[in-house]
Amino acid sequence: MRGYQQLFGFGLSTLAKRKGLLMSRWTRSSRFIAVLLFLSFPCLSTDNCFAQDSDLESQISRIDELVQGVWDAYKISPSEPAGDGEWCRRVFLDLLGRIPAVAELNAFTSDKSEDKKKQLVKRLLYADEYTEEYARNWTTIWSNLLIGRTGGNANGSMISRDGMQKFLRDSFAREMPYDEFVRQLVSATGHTRPGAEKFNGATNFLVDKVNMDGAAQATAATSQIFMGLQVQCTQCHNHPFNDWKQQKYWEMNAFFRQTRAFAGQTDVDSPILADQDFQGESGNVDEADLFFELRNGLLKVAYPVFVDGTEIEKSGYVNLVNRRDKLADMIVASSYMPRVMVNRTWSHFLGYGFTKPIDDLGPHNLASHPELLEFLSVEFVNSGFDVKKLMSWIVLSRPYGLSSISNSSNESDDPQLGQPPRFSHFYLRQMSAEQLYESMIIATGKAAQSISFEEQEARRNRWLRQFAATFGTDEGDESTTFNGTIPQVLMMFNGEMIREATSGGTGTIIDQALSDPTLKGNKAVDFLFRAGLSRDATRDEQKLAQTFLVARNGDPREALKDIWWVIMNSNEFILVH
Amino acid sequence: MNSLNRNRFQTPNGMSRRHFFSHLAGASALAGSALTLGNAFAANADILRRNRKSAILLWMGGGPSTIDLWDLKPNAATGGPFKPIATNGDLQICEHLPMIAQQMDKLSIVRNMSTREADHMRGRYYMHTGFVPQPSIEYPSYGSVISHQLSDTRPELEIPPFISVGGGSEGPGFLGMAWAPFDVDSNGNVRNLDMGIEPSRLTERVQALAQLENRFVKDKRGSAAAEHVKVVQKTLQLLNSEQMSAFKVDQEPTEVKERYGQNNFGRGCLMARRLVETGVPFVEVNLGGWDNHQNIFATLENNLLPTLDRAMSALTEDLSQRGLLQDTAIIWMGEFGRTPRINGNTGRDHWARSWSVVVGGAGMKPGIAVGQTSDDGTSVDGTSYTSENLMATICKSLGISLDTTFTSNNNRPIKIANGAAPIKELFS
CATH class of the missing domain: 3.40.720 (Alkaline Phosphatase, subunit A)
Structure with a gap:
């Protein structure tokens, strides 16, 4: 698929990208012909593809219906719909990972057409101008999920963060269907680093997880991320809370026993993830086994068996049976995979999934909206694992569009109080560090700055690294200190980006407000409020601005610096609402 | 700065004036009152320290x-x-x-x-x-x-x-x-x-910030809005503290x-x-x-x-x-x-x-x-x-009562240390 990518250039042809699902099923030699065929295909313009999706309306109303059912059952009245500005800010943050620029906001709020929300979602998902940002946002989210915020930064790590991100960016820009995406990550072989001859960025997911502890991390991460099964405890004992048994863990683990990661011979060589014959722990390659110890000290044998009980051949020879390929096939055909992806996607947009944690599904962890989870999972499969479709159903649904202001009947709908979410109002949540960074790029007015993609990424990674903390375990557990505490407030008070944003220098929001002749007086203040909060200033806030103007001896630039600082430090700025 | 302004800025929203100036005023005229406040603490400090x-x-x-x-x-x-x-x-x-x-x-x-x-x-x-x-x-x-x-x-x-x-x-x-x-x-x-601006200007900004934040909190959007206000207050306390x-x-x-x-x-x-x-x-x-x-x-x-x-x-x-x-x-x-x-x-x-x-x-x-x-x-x-x-x-060693009970986010009573008994050998 990389060759195909190079053929057309990055982000050049959205219409070709849409065909990822079909493309992946074509042989290499017929690809070029396939693309030519698509060029004359009727549903080629993004416009048509979206509008012709006659299912869209019915999917959305089914979501609304199922959520409404829960409101009725608990006698909750939902909040009012969010205002245009608020909704627009939300949708930019969730789809692209940043707040809208004033021009983008104005275009939406001044649009009088009925289906303007649908049009905006369509543009953010499918228009060429947003392809790169969309891909970057989801690359960030999936990098953190697959290799952690610190993956690839530590000494001795075989992960190439660049390689992982390159794979993800290509997948998202090209709209790779989710089943293909999972298949590639689970079964990847090749070099981890971009530029290497057999580069395959997907290898970075497993490269640091297969060598230690008999591939314990590979087993746990694959099960958790792609199937919503938390198996890490069952390595040593039967799970106390669910029906996972120790035997199942090791049967799952057996799928990874042909896989090894090799560091390069020199530091310039790329590490490699490869499959090789597994000799079996008792040395019989034809029935390559492994042994594990029960808590009572007895040894038991395990062969690869999928969670649903499907066995595969026991041979350890890669050319007879490639265990990871088989595993990937079974994962993508299972009902686990769509369910956890739907739950993850819903949680991304609504703040909470149908279960908590979102990647622990099963009879022991009842879903808050079982019917909705089931419905979306089935529709996601029927769509050909089209992630963008899934997103548009959710984003255009009623619950996503509700205000975060609660009313007297739904105030108690607060998952922070330990209740299952009812989605009767939008739940406040803090921007992620990545969302904040990208939003501050908008807020500093530096979005248009011409620095290379690599330099942008490097700056961003440097900035983000300040929030990463590791726990000193072999499993690479980590947390983020970007959690609404004092260091974060100090960063917003005083950090380098804030200083730049409030410097009033050329190109900054303040400078834009002052250099636009149509933005006089109150309007300049409104411009700042729109830029940061996607709304106009209130009457009191305009008065505040006046007070600053007097305090700064009538110098508007200085007064706007104060106002801009205040806006960017407010709860309203840092929260997604 | 005219007098109207001064009043405007010195009538903070939701936070006490003394609170800000005791930390932010530095060598200004208000340092005197901050000092008095400090002395009041000093008088009790010995007693407190004894049980600290x-x-x-x-x-x-x-x-x-x-x-x-x-x-x-x-x-x-x-x-x-x-x-x-x-x-x-x-x-x-x-x-x-x-x-x-x-x-x-x-x-x-x-x-x-x-x-x-x-x-x-x-x-x-x-x-x-x-x-x-x-x-x-x-x-x-x-x-x-x-x-x-x-x-x-x-x-x-x-x-x-x-x-x-x-x-x-x-x-x-x-x-x-x-x-x-x-x-x-x-x-x-x-x-x-390091704030890099005049303390008085920071004070003005912080007071204006309080106004924006309180408006958002009053909307009843959930606890995250009010939590942010609290953390901002703690941050201000920390800035300029000699205890740093x-x-x-x-x-x-x-x-x-x-x-x-x-x-x-x-x-x-x-x-x-x-x-x-x-x-x-x-x-x-x-x-x-x-x-x-x-x-x-x-x-x-x-x-x-x-x-x-x-x-x-x-x-x-x-x-x-x-x-x-x-x-x-x-x-x-x-x-x-x-x-x-x-x-x-x-x-x-x-x-x-x-x-x-x-x-x-x-x-x-x-x-x-x-x-x-x-x-x-x-x-x-x-x-x-x-x-x-x-x-x-x-x-127990710190003098915290083991009968202490918290109320959890879902309104359940939670006993400190899950109501367990201390290790008796360490207190005999």
Whole structure:
């Protein structure tokens, strides 16, 4: 698929990208012909593809219906719909990972057409101008999920963060269907680093997880991320809370026993993830086994068996049976995979999934909206694992569009109080560090700055690294200190980006407000409020601005610096609402 | 600035004027009133200081091999190569901890810990909170509970009451972000402290900020909006506080720094002493790298044990010499211990069934070993203790009532330390 990518250039042809699902099923030699065929295909313009999706309306109303059912059952009245500005800010943050620029906001709020929300979602998902940002946002989210915020930064790590991100960016820009995406990550072989001859960025997911502890991390991460099964405890004992048994863990683990990661011979060589014959722990390659110890000290044998009980051949020879390929096939055909992806996607947009944690599904962890989870999972499969479709159903649904202001009947709908979410109002949540960074790029007015993609990424990674903390375990557990505490407030008070944003220098929001002749007086203040909060200033806030103007001896630039600082430090700025 | 303005800005929304100016006014005309306020504190300081309890948690990330440190089994086939040595307490410890051995008259080992969480994240959470992870409630960690309980005894404290050095600790759970750990690296660097604008201008901005924030809070959108306001207030308190110098470990004489060890953990322990002296009720210092699935003995002997030996012995000795140990609890622990058997990579794996923690100070009985394990270390003989018992012990030593009950986020009553009994041998 990389060759195909190079053929057309990055982000050049959205219409070709849409065909990822079909493309992946074509042989290499017929690809070029396939693309030519698509060029004359009727549903080629993004416009048509979206509008012709006659299912869209019915999917959305089914979501609304199922959520409404829960409101009725608990006698909750939902909040009012969010205002245009608020909704627009939300949708930019969730789809692209940043707040809208004033021009983008104005275009939406001044649009009088009925289906303007649908049009905006369509543009953010499918228009060429947003392809790169969309891909970057989801690359960030999936990098953190697959290799952690610190993956690839530590000494001795075989992960190439660049390689992982390159794979993800290509997948998202090209709209790779989710089943293909999972298949590639689970079964990847090749070099981890971009530029290497057999580069395959997907290898970075497993490269640091297969060598230690008999591939314990590979087993746990694959099960958790792609199937919503938390198996890490069952390595040593039967799970106390669910029906996972120790035997199942090791049967799952057996799928990874042909896989090894090799560091390069020199530091310039790329590490490699490869499959090789597994000799079996008792040395019989034809029935390559492994042994594990029960808590009572007895040894038991395990062969690869999928969670649903499907066995595969026991041979350890890669050319007879490639265990990871088989595993990937079974994962993508299972009902686990769509369910956890739907739950993850819903949680991304609504703040909470149908279960908590979102990647622990099963009879022991009842879903808050079982019917909705089931419905979306089935529709996601029927769509050909089209992630963008899934997103548009959710984003255009009623619950996503509700205000975060609660009313007297739904105030108690607060998952922070330990209740299952009812989605009767939008739940406040803090921007992620990545969302904040990208939003501050908008807020500093530096979005248009011409620095290379690599330099942008490097700056961003440097900035983000300040929030990463590791726990000193072999499993690479980590947390983020970007959690609404004092260091974060100090960063917003005083950090380098804030200083730049409030410097009033050329190109900054303040400078834009002052250099636009149509933005006089109150309007300049409104411009700042729109830029940061996607709304106009209130009457009191305009008065505040006046007070600053007097305090700064009538110098508007200085007064706007104060106002801009205040806006960017407010709860309203840092929260997604 | 005209008089109308002054009034406008000096009528803050939701925050007291004195609050701001006492911290931000610097050398302005208002410094006088701030000074008076300071004197009022000084008058009571001695009384307060007398009853001022603190705790220091030395967190050993990864799960330390306590069978090789505190509960040696030299006669067991899988006891490993290390020999026990005598100490000045009534017990023996590992030969590679000779300096701690000279402080064991002030510390005790609980050798009969037995827990059920052998996964890093679960064990970490359980040992930090006294509760196993549950989806519906987020429990507060040691530092949050203790600082929450003790901060009333130190109104003069301007820096955060729960400080975590060189690692993330665990969160405040249902107590709210105001009780979250304040993370610093072991050099004590706090980023972004220098405001670079006039204090008066900052005050104006902060007051305007309060107006914007309160408007948003009043909308009833959920607790996150109000939490942000609280954290902003705490941040303002911290800015310009002279107590920030407690973080500046570098100001210590070279020989002191040498005693603690010129490494992250050594500096962290030294900072812990300075912070406790300043009045911080809870400090956590992290030493990671104990997840020794392979090559364990060389790693311990050459790397981890010398680091631990220096820092922990110096900290114990200093607290004792300065008269602080009687009011300061020391807790040394990780998420679990390690297998009494040795694996094929000369490592030890996760083991929660029988392991040790070390405690000392704050009136706990020193110099003893509580409980015992079997000859090969694979089980506890007789009574065993859990994370809950340990937490109850620490709370009791700090004078925190074990009848304390919190109300969780979902309105359930939650007893401190899950209502467990303290370890009785430490109070006899």
